[in-house]
Amino acid sequence: MQMDERKKRILRAIVQDYIASAEPIGSRTIARKFDLGVSPATIRNEMSDLEELGLIEQPHTSAGRIPSDAGYRYYVDFLMDPPCLGDQDKVLIERETARRIHEIQEVVTQTSKLLSQLTSLTSVIMSPQSGKSPFSKMYFLPYQAGQAIMVVVKENGVVENHIVEIGEGVEAEELQKVADVLNRKMQGHSLHDVRKSLLHEIYSELSRQRHLLDNALAMLEPIINEDDDDQEHIYLGGALNMLNQPEFRDLDKVKGLLRALEEDGRLKKLLSTQQHGLRVSIGGENKLEEFQDCSVISASLRYDGEVFGVVGILGPTRMDYAKAMAIVDYTTRRLNRLLRNRRGP
Amino acid sequence: MQMDERKKRILRAIVQDYIASAEPIGSRTIARKFDLGVSPATIRNEMSDLEELGLIEQPHTSAGRIPSDAGYRYYVDFLMDPPCLGDQDKVLIERETARRIHEIQEVVTQTSKLLSQLTSLTSVIMSPQSGKSPFSKMYFLPYQAGQAIMVVVKENGVVENHIVEIGEGVEAEELQKVADVLNRKMQGHSLHDVRKSLLHEIYSELSRQRHLLDNALAMLEPIINEDDDDQEHIYLGGALNMLNQPEFRDLDKVKGLLRALEEDGRLKKLLSTQQHGLRVSIGGENKLEEFQDCSVISASLRYDGEVFGVVGILGPTRMDYAKAMAIVDYTTRRLNRLLRNRRGP
DNA sequence: AGTTAGCACTCATCTCATGAGAGTGCTAAC
DNA sequence: GTTAGCACTCTCATGAGATGAGTGCTAACT
Structure with missing residues (x-):
């Protein structure tokens, strides 16, 4: 069976009316509301065809027809007025x-x-x-004893701050040194990348400042993980x-x-x-x-x-x-x- | 009319049963479920009294009774088992x-x-x-040209960051100088306070750096206001x-x-x-x-x-x-x- | 005097039958 | 190919019992 012009117009009428009213629509109503130039009986025959094509369906025997999923799909793909915004x-x-x-x-x-x-x-x-956006810069600011504010800026412009635990003796200023190295290495990489491949590289570069590095890594790890869980x-x-x-x-x-x-x-x-x-x-x-x-x-x-x-x-x-x-x-x-x-x- | 012991026990029974079942409860059911040692008829009389006292009510004539607001109040104030947590x-x-x-x-x-x-x-x-929590410290970090990250730390430990517009030529480092003054002046005051009374004071102290100050103030204003709107x-x-x-x-x-x-x-x-x-x-x-x-x-x-x-x-x-x-x-x-x-x- | 049994009454809810209305499918005529 | 007519189906709203829970009142009982 083919979708001729009249079938299309009828399907269109059904979909549009149903979208507006949420009520099943019958042949008689279509004939009255939409000026198709044919009688309800003809529409009935066409509707019967459309049903056979799987484009419309009856909720129950004596109700009108409503579009099926396939009907909506056909409508969206072929019948709809092109989307246009006021x-x-x-x-x-x-x-x-x-x-x-x-x-x-x-x-x-x-x-x-x-x-x-x-x-x-x-x-x-x-x-x-957030985890996937390239990493751009990080800073450390003093907070309370044993804690620092870590500000992370990503390339898409998102700024996040986290409170991170640092050793009691460590100053935020020292951390910033570590951060500078990280900034250099990590720029343009997502936190995800860093975890996957760059950690070792950074590790070797900073091996002299082993102590601080350990802190910094321990601190990054949960943040990276967290972002991964809930990206x-x-x-x-x-x-x-x-x-x-x-x-x-x-x-x-x-x-x-x-x-x-x-x-x-x-x-x-x-x-x-x-x-x-x-x-x-x-x-x-x-x-x-x-x-x-x-x-x-x-x-x-x-x-x-x-x-x-x-x-x-x-x-x-x-x-x-x-x-x-x-x-x-x-x-x-x-x-x-x-x-x-x-x-x- | 007085709330004697029996009335209390009946009211308690009604409230507790209704809390559990959400169904109006009748005299017969009370007599059966709760061991009060009296017949439904007696309970009916007491319920009639309770209704007169405004503690219970009937949804409609032939339904059981349910507690009124006043009934719940009485229950909470006098009858309830003391709240205790598992x-x-x-x-x-x-x-x-x-x-x-x-x-x-x-x-x-x-x-x-x-x-x-x-x-x-x-x-x-x-x-x-957030607006009401005393202000503790602020920092500026470089962002894009013409913008800086402003990190605000409040005394309750909340850390917020905002992107603020700064003049094209102004460096974040210069701003930090202004911030230092603000930090000194504002420490321990809520943003609300600042707007109300401290602005002038700060203004006079920083009059030498008029240009930067204007920027800083212009930048603080919307943040303060915003926080006030949506505290x-x-x-x-x-x-x-x-x-x-x-x-x-x-x-x-x-x-x-x-x-x-x-x-x-x-x-x-x-x-x-x-x-x-x-x-x-x-x-x-x-x-x-x-x-x-x-x-x-x-x-x-x-x-x-x-x-x-x-x-x-x-x-x-x-x-x-x-x-x-x-x-x-x-x-x-x-x-x-x-x-x-x-x-x- | 307080308590209880008995009974008539009320009212919401459930079920069932009925009828109206909408819509279809089929047939026969155009 | 299209249309009018008609029987048929199914939903939904309506109303009439029937049901059952619960009350209030009265009279008897302790």
């Missing part, structure tokens, strides 16, 4: 992302809020994987917007979904991808069963060609794909541009 | 709070998780109000535990509550108190209408006599007060002890 949304995104790009965390949380507001869906951002941070925005979706009127479903949203691990799996450009994952295309009723629109944040974060929108399978795609696309482009225009120190 | 809970709390006290944020998030796990309720922690951070733990409570089986109620939980402002109002020791706020005693069906057990974190945070547990009015109170009490004591034992640098 000017006022564009302005909003520009404005919100404009301020203080150097404080990445804030940009991310702001963006996350913004996305959920614009779409009335849930936004998920997997933030810069990616997940930012959720508007998780409760899900509650407004009619498909989640059921308390148990809501519970399951919200619980899944609370688990960072699940979300990381859901978002992880190396794909370039917009990715649309519809319903059952998601591997994780908690999200089989959801669709995810996502795109990666890149810096120097490396994926270091993902921006996504999570909504019910029945979502306004055109709008969501436009918003995610525009936002990630914007963020990527901003990131490209500023290099680390 | 040894294994104690050990858990000790262990979880023990590690790395200097990274306050982590302790707070850990504690928040812990509390919600132990109680199966929602935990709320209002963290150290207290709210940490929520186990917000979804609410979903398991039978009183929130209604989707609309859940929605309202979760939304209220998302709004930091509401929670701050809910928690704000100057009271010493444990505070128990039952149902309608909460001013905010979203939380009229909830009770809050809270206690303040103090440092040097100053309240700088609040730890609380939020649950349905029908909650296990004894357990929740024991846990909050023990946890805050523990945290306060830890905080007292370490001074800032």
